[in-house]
Amino acid sequence: MPDTRDIRLYLEDLLGRAVQSAIAAGELPDVAVPGSAIERPKDTANGDFASTLPLRMARAAMKPPLEIANVIARHMADDPVIERPSVAPPGFINIRLTSGFLQRQVEHVIAAGPGYADLTVGARKKAQVEFVSANPTGPLHVGNGRGAAIGDALASALAAAGYEVEREYYVNDAGTQTDTFAETLYARYQQLFGRAADIPRDGYPGEYMVELAQEIKEEAGDGFLRPEGEPGPADLGSRGIELMVRHIRRSLEAFGVRYDRWYSEKSLYDPEGPYEKATALLREHGQLVEREGALWFASSELGEDKDNVVVRSDGRPTYYGSDIAYHYDKFVTRGFDLVIDVWGADHHGHVSRLKTASRAIGADREALHVLLYQLVTLKRGGEVVRLSKRGGEIITLDELVEEVGADAARFFFLLRSPGAQMEFDLDLAKKQSSENPVFYVQYAHARLASILERAAEQGLTPDGGDVSLLTQPSELGLIREMMQLADVLESVVQTFEPQQLPHYAMALATAFHAFNDAFKQQNDPSLKVITGDVARSRARLRLVLAAKISLARILGIMGMTAPDRM
RNA sequence: GCGCCCGUAGCUCAGCGGAUAGAGUGUUAGGUUGCGGACCUAAAGGUCGGUGGUUCGAGUCCACCCGGGCGUACCA
16 A cells, blocks of 8 residues: 555556556557656646646557546556546546545554655755855844755755755855955944044945954953054964854854854865865866966866866865865765755856866766855835845844744745745835735644643544544645645755645645534534534544654644644 | 846735736725734735747746846855
């Protein structure tokens, strides 16, 4: 008996045998049978599954698809999982699951518990999701929140799919921007002591730098001050970065994101570290060439548009150079089977050459996946606000979390496909305290919890419920929706499209509300979960329990809370 | 110039080559004396940016064009 996970395989097998039987009976010509012809109809009125096999076979078989469909359907044996299939033009075979099969899924969900819909596709594989990784030169802004929501949810989905997952933040604590940051900080610091210091031309004008300088003054007094006109001490910059990273970590924690590792760019340059090893390897391959005083990676020989500088003529590595070292560490040293880098779309020019470099150091072709998300356009008071850490006004992730809450912010970020530019209307998000889809989903969970609680007060529990009593359309509809979770997860980890998660969550919540309100719609109190009919009540409580498990699972994967009360 | 992403309902967005293109929100009309209405039911609302092509079948794939965004650094 198949469970929710391999029902497709089961159906394909069933269809395949029907076709063979039809061929053996001489009713179909012996032609190649295309696989994977099982799909889910958009309209559930057409069944739980549909096969387009007849449409795909029509050309080779030289018969009208409808006729093929009828033949195949006739040859499908009676089966405990599906009803007799029906045929629809232009050549679909529609398949409906039996009530018995659906009912048993309730037991399947309860038995699986919090691990319901776990997959095995990632078993024994190590995956890393690196996300946000914003320069620690300023607070996280709203756009970083999108990357955080996407990366964290993807990591959770991969974990559910069986991967051993690490979440990582790459701390750019070594580049030129770090130097500019240090200069700005020293200028602000000097200003606190009454000196007329200007922030550098390309510096960070934001108010937060003043606060950061203040913070440092409070802990170290004038300890970082140098005679006027001299540059600031080197350790002021690193102290500033440290504090900034701490702020970033707190912001992300408030957003519900926790990392397994904060990886220092600086550490790439440790003796015998990734940078040395990676460049040595490329040199060995003869892929590093010196030209115009700089060191270039000969990427054009590997299909790139041009070569790229790895080490500047002043001896400092470029971002590209350090990123090659970083990915050497990911693939070669740490041995990840799958690495997902979640980046803002403004980095897309970097994708191809990093993939090329990753392969050059030995990574599998498909091992690196760069997930780009388009930048967030902010709208406030009907006006578009550009996100820029260097420009004047930024809206921080902290402010967003403060105003709309982490759960709602995450849900909204996930709702859009990463590749689509999204507009975040702050005014709308703020006032969406009750008309917000996130609450719709969470409310469903709270009601499921309260039903169980209310029943328990009356001495009723799901224990011993007989699921074969679940025969109402709204009951079976809820089960059908619960069954989709594994499919959704599998799709998310295969396509890296996290937007499927919130859409599914809404569909599941809708199925629950339909079930929960059926008694009102039909004006029939006997459809309530808790009725005078104890056996039926217990059966429905089992369904409620299973639905709660399913909903909590999808909420958890999205990084949202599943409240029992609201 | 070249490259990548996007263009779907008033708005914000889903949509694995399949059946009558969906959801939320907004609008309109109903439902509530309750297992928490932060809910439910229904209606209206679309030349899927345009033109060709591939296919039994195209919002989906291909080509070109239009519009928006981003990239094309010894920045990250």
